[in-house]
Amino acid sequence: xNIQKLALPPLSDSAxxxxxxxxxxxxxxxxxxxxxxxxxLTLFNLFMAxxxxxxxxxxxxILNLMFVVSGLVFDAQSHVVGxxxxxx
Numbered sequence: 001x002n003i004q005k006l007a008l009p010p011l012s013d014s015a016x017x018x019x020x021x022x023x024x025x026x027x028x029x030x031x032x033x034x035x036x037x038x039x040x041l042t043l044f045n046l047f048m049a050x051x052x053x054x055x056x057x058x059x060x061x062i063l064n065l066m067f068v069v070s071g072l073v074f075d076a077q078s079h080v081v082g083x084x085x086x087x088x
Contacts, residue, residue, distance in 0.1 A: 035078060
């Protein structure tokens with residue numbers, strides 16, 4: 001079986017720079033809303049844990065509950081570090 005590699009055309013330097021700037025903009029937007037994204041994922045895991053416990057699936061309920069606890073610890077730590085960086 002002959003599988004050919006997909007050959008992409010070479011990018012010019014200006015295209016590489018514009019791609020880098022676009023990627024950097026996406027990273028900045030994600031970083032700006034990272035705490036909100038993290039809290040939403042923690043709440044989603046909390047909902048999944050409640051759903052698993054309601055469905056009598058204890059093992060995945062405990063796993064999702066561990067994700068909730070680690071998400072809460074991460075959120076608390078990032079909040080404390082953010083306050084330390086703003087004050088000092």
